[in-house]
Amino acid sequence: MSIEFKINIGDDAVLITAVGDISGEELTEMRIKTIETIESIGIKNYVVDMMNVTSFLKRSTIKTYEMGKEFTEMEFPLSMKTAVILPIDKKVREQAEFLHTVELNRVRPPLKYVFSYEEALAWFRS
DSSP states (O other), rough: OEEEEEEEEGGTEEEEEEEEOOOHHHHHHHHHHHHHHHHOOOOOOEEEEEEEEEEGGOOHHHHHHHHHHHHHHHHOOOEEEEEEESSSSSHHHHHHHHHHHHHHTTTOOOOEEEEEHHHHHHHHHO
């Protein structure tokens, strides 16, 4: 698994690309790095490309629910926006949607599903 952060100053956005299997530890590290990036650079627009994620949290519904609950404990700023490119795999996509539903039910900053980086930028600018 790999998670890569690419800061695009000109777009006022950060692209996070995740590939392969994602563990709970990796998801937590990604969240911590996101908060650090917000604090150090001030960019609050994030595109999370999960298209090539093959599984996360060992496809566990309970772990997914718990990670969703933990999101609000990390105190992301409500001014942050996240555009998500969902996984290709149907079961992984459904799990990602469940994670986001749990987060949104606990006051998550705005989130939108998109099909491309360009669509995400258009949403950020609207």
